[in-house]
Amino acid sequence: MDEKSRHTYSSANEPEIALHRKAPHHLPTNPYIAFKAVHFIKTAMNYQNILTQQKQGIFSITINRPEKLNALNKATLAELHQALHQALTDAQTGAILITGAGDKAFVAGADIKELAALQATEAKAFAKKNQDEVFNLIADAQKPVLAAVNGYALGGGLELAMACHFRFASDNAKMGLPELTLGIIPGYGGTQRLPALVGKAKALEIILSARQVDAVEALAIGLINRIVPAADLIAEAEAFLQQVLKQPASAISAAIKAVNATYSVNNGYDIEIEQFARCFASEDFKEGTQAFLEKRKPNFSKYN
Incomplete structure (x- = not known):
């Protein structure tokens, strides 16, 4: 990853400043009753890091x-889980x-300060x-989930x-998995879902080079839909x-299950978790995260 790309990734992960946003909703529990005309659902939950809105059968999470x-x-991931559960049971x-x-990023990565504090x-x-x-809650959801990638989608953002079942990207979108620059590997399914979308060779190229892919290339290799x-x-x-919602809900659910079954024959996600954790015991992880936080180039171990 070049210095410009590294700085783009790092700028998203400096010390936290909490946002305070309220989006109260009250949600029914039967997940498959047909939805009606335009309206908004409000919930009593107070989200700090996400916004939610329901309109014409589409539950939007920003x-x-x-x-x-x-x-x-961590807080944003917890809120995403809550909001997804709401949407799936609404x-x-x-x-x-x-x-x-905003217009700069979908999600530009994880919180590196939080990762740096973790043991294996x-x-x-x-x-x-x-x-x-x-991540698996989204992938296995029986309702279609679309990611509107509006800018940078790096690391956990691309994962x-x-x-999601569909990915639409803005013309200024940039995507990549730069985890190796920190001495770790993708840990939210990236090593499994990227090759499923673009093939093994291209996935290894993107992961091992830590380079970013623009929207045109992403479309050409099958990473995005449009x-x-x-x-x-x-x-x-x-x-x-x-x-999509003009189709019967039962058939949508069945199609998602059937297509997902293609990728459920191995334990690759478990292997990814094991290898992700092993990286946290390495000197390269300590050096990578320290260099990241100090805004300098890392001095990683090299092959002899």
Whole structure:
């Protein structure tokens, strides 16, 4: 990764400044009753890092930390889990749309300060928890989930987008998995979902080089479904989901289950969690995160 790319990734992960946003909702519990006309659902939950809205059967989740380029910290991941559960158990929701606040980033990575404090055993539990509660919850959702990638989607941000069933990207989007620059590997399913989308060779190229992919290349290799002008991204994503929602809910659910079954024959996600945790016991991880926080180039171990 070049210095410009590294600084883009790091700028999202400096010390935390909490946002305070309220989006109260009251949600029904039957997940598959047909939704009705335009309306908004309000919940009593107070979200600090995300915004939610339900309109015409689409439950929108906006990661709302633009001053951190919408980086995923523990609190944001916990709120994502809560919001996803709401959407999946809401009778008037047929589809879910996930995007980031502002015009610079979808999600520009994880919270590196939080990662730097983890020991190997903690890293394993951390990856397992978030894979189960957020990333796998999205991938296995019986309602279609679309990521509207509005800018940078790096590290956990790209893993979040790849967990979704569809990815629409703005024309200024940049995507990548730069975890190796920190001495670790992707830990939220990136090593499994990227090759499933783009093939083994291209996935290894992107992961091992830690380079960023622009929207044009992402479309060409199958990483995204379509490129949309930034100003039209949300409208086009909503229009597409409305088209999907014309199909019967039972058939949508069955199709998602059947397609997902193609990728459920191995334990690659468990292996990823194990290898992710092992990285946290390495000197390269200590050097990578320290260099990241000190805004300098890391001095990693090299092959002889």
